[in-house]
Amino acid sequence: MKNSVQNDIRIGVFICDCGSNIAGYLEMKELVEYAKTLPNVAFVQENLYTCSEGGINEIKVAIPRENLNRVVVASCTPRTHEPLFMSACEEAGMNPYLFEMANIRDQCSWVHMREREAGTERAKVQIAMAVAKAAKLRELSRIQLSLSHRAMVIGGGVAGMSAALALANMGYEVDLVEKQDRLGGLLNKLNMILPSNEHPSILVNSLVDRLKNHPRVAIHTESVVTKTEGYVGNFVATLNERGADAKIKCGVVIVAIGAQAFKPEGLFNYDGTKVITHLELESKLNQGTVDAKNIAIIQCVGSRSKERTYCSRICCMTAVKNAILIKEASPETKITIFYRDMQMYGVENEEMFRKSKKLGVRFVTYDPKRPPTFDGESVSVYHARMGRDMVTSVDLLVLSTPLIAQDGATEISTMLKVPVNENGFFLEGHVKLKPLDFATDGVYLCGNARFPATIREAVSQGLGAASRAAGVLSKEALFTSGIVADINADTCCGCLGCLQVCPYGAINFIENRGVCQVNKVLCKGCGGCAATCPSGSARLDGFSNQQIYAQIEQAMAG
């Protein structure tokens, strides 16, 4: 930026009430009057909600009217609202990097709710710090990147297939990677789907047919992704397809690796014949080999326990579904479901629950402190209302076990640098705001890999993840953040200190000139190089020493 502009810095300060979130705890009038006294401040305005359409408009109108060349918003956190305010500045013709925020809500009014005076003092200092930094900001520009419009979906279950087909139908090339020899995932092991009363093969075959005949879908069975490099728009994945390695370029990756049923080894004499899991019951029902006359089903086996604290969500519906199917085929078969709480959310499931009761399925609640026991012949459980043990003779015992994290989830988590939770399920970027995105750009998740889901939920998550991914793929070009490091080649002494600390491999040593240089596409703006550089040649634009010093000075002035 030229000196002439430096001399004429005009900062607009917008102070947000956030309804009563800020105005309820701080003296707003005092903040406004104080901001007016700060150097280079040309305009101050209080907004009820700066982030509302009205507030944004006031910024956009004030920039040309007041001839502002810097904007400071004192409100919530830049982590959520900085992009919004930066784009408002950009729309008003200002370089968006001449914008700065003061956090006077999350880090002030909300943490000093009982200290109005001291809280107001802190807010003043935080505003003065932001104004001082704003005066030192420079215009920065984003870098334009090309991208691959191809998608890679890892996992060929119902969620992955739905995602792949949706993306292909939107016009993008898709690589669908499945480690088994055929698509379908868990659906291949199921018997019937209720309430639609369909065999799952109908759904699987319909998806597989459409995928196989789609000109834009490449299906890779018996394949695993062993390595990924790159970043959003420009990933390079190494695919091992039946022993042969190939490199595939793609712009986005969708993780849909599913989950697996927990095998209850050592619980209730589980043996896979007389005592089985629901998944095993489904395959017996599929083959028509269930001839038991007294069936007991125990819920929450291996879940909602010390080892696995979570509820697997789908086992109650599965138990009721299978009970209905057995009762309809042989009404004289006695079925008892031992449960802690029934989770039958939604109208259709509630109706299924009622129907099972009408058909004569018996529901017996148990206390987790006194769980049922099985001696090989009968299930005993303490019945709280009768005040005594109840004994039910059984010739087939079915255990409702939870879905647990898929084999290989940890490897994929490490490979793509995306997190899993304490149970090994993949962790979304935000439970409400980004439920199908990872925090890492360009990587998405859906289906059981995320958490146990019904078929319908897995399909809608697959479609949702595809839609999020298409948000990237549909762009002509991507833009990186303007906040990246820069090395002054005139003063760099080529010590390689920066190269050693850079976690992104974004620094190259230019041998013939003996200096280091930043690859601005790979740079994530951590500033490690700037802190390390002994000659002060490496600088992080937007967080430079000058700017931070200005903040420090104000922090101590108040």
Next chain:
Amino acid sequence: MSESQFEPKIVGFLCNWCAYAGADLAGVSRLQYPPNLRTIRTLCSATVGPHQILKAFQKGADGIFVGG
């Protein structure tokens, strides 16, 4: 100034991706703490160099918190 009146000035350098998010979460959770802290957002704790810490002491900071 007697010891009981001493109000330290503390500068917090907070990494945008963790400690700054943590300070936001303290607000969202309405955790209350003394108003002696002044926070500076950085994009990584790695960007906080020794000279920035010394500068803060030079300007009169009583304590410095680097969170990352």
